[in-house]
Amino acid sequence: MSLNNLYSPKQQEVMRFAMNTDYFMLINHGAKRSGKTVVDNDLFLYELRRVRRIADRTGVALPQYILAGSDLGAVHRNILNELTNKYGLEYHFDKFNRFKLFGVQVCCFGHSKINDLGRIRGMTAYGAYINEATVSNQEVFNEIKSRCSGDGARILIDTNPDNPLHWLKQDYINKADGKTIAEFHWKLTDNTFLPDRYKQSIIESTPSGMFTDRDINGAWVSASGIVYPDFNENVHFIHTDELPPMVRHFVGVDFGWEHYGVFTLFGVGIDGNIYLLREWSAKHRSMDDWIKIGKGIVAEHGDILFYCDSARPDRIREMQIAGLRAMNAVKDVVAGIGHVASLFKQRKLFIVVENVSRFKKEIGVYAWKENADEPEKEMDDVMDAMRYGVYSDKIYGER
Secondary structure (H helix, E strand, O other): OHHOOOHHHHHHHHHHHHHHHOEEEEEEEEOOOOOHOOOOHHHHHHHHHHHHHHHHHHHOOEEEEEEEEEOOOHHHHHHHHHHHHHOOOOOOOOOOEEEEEEEEEEEEEEEEHHHHHHHHHOOOOOOOEEEEEHHHHHHHHHHHHHHHOOOOOOEEEEEEOOOOHHHHHHHOOOOOOOOOOOEEEOOOOOOOOOOHHHHHHHHHHOOOOHHHHHHHOOOOOOOEEEEEEOOHHHHEEEEEEHHHHHHHHEEEEEOOOOOOOOEEEEEEEOOEEEEEEEEEEEOOOOOHHHHHHHHHHHHHOOOOOOEEEEOHHHHHHHHHHHHOOOEEEOOOOOHHHHHHHHHHHOOEEEHHHHHHHHHHOOOOOOOEEHHHHOOOOOOOOOHHHHHHHHHHHHHHHHO
């Protein structure tokens, strides 16, 4: 079988470098689905065999290697399960989340929280593979790096791009010299194994602006400008008489007092599209009044879910005591905005124009903060409620 049947030209370039250069840190960064994690997974196996050869020469019985992801679940999903599916590998874990492979003890850790730090301190590692590095806590990342002090230790890193001021970009990628630190930039088009139809569908469904720059072109760019540039009032505003029958409903909730509190009622149509059916927004509205609105929604649409801002657990509890199915919304800002923006771009999210008021005022001015992956905290109340509802329903709803 030809090497071209196994690896893309970009993957072959990285493999050749990794097998012929005595680097310390190799960073593969760029677009999603570009093939960078596949090659790093295979290089991880290559590194374990190389570590075992070094250990044999230096008389080390059981060398240690660090395998780190955002959490242990990500280590399994992104690396170990993929290697099992590809090569049939099996792992036998001890109570410390370690397993032996090719005569090397692989120690698995999360890296996204500061409490991961204590689990890593004190060990000597002959290398590390850090997956999803941009979500690493910087102190934990530095500790992993410092632990890689065994003879010939190397560090493999892969990540999607983030803000260009991120420490990984500033301190490592920008300072790569092609030997001690090497970096390779990946675009979606580097994955020559993806069908053209699939790549085109990804391009067409990815929101304009930052999301296209990062997810398609692999660029480290700042979020800037309007959050939802693909929203078009001539397309996304519809009237009640244009609605299809709904198969189910849910509500997004942003609590407020001095700023606007908001309920946003959504319906999922028989066509699979999502419709913002009605907005309730007001300042200084009591929880008793919000609960009355909620009960009215339930009386009309059934025992539906209310996805709520988790910053106010007391208010969620009041809703639950009143018999409403209130729960914490999924509040991942960039992922949530990306999902809503993708629905706008694909023309799968529509707004009933006569039933919203504050939405019309916010949508055109809802903008990113300068040099930050979060929106300005002004004119954002309906936008937050919409994101809480739509993104949480993607995670928890009946798809």
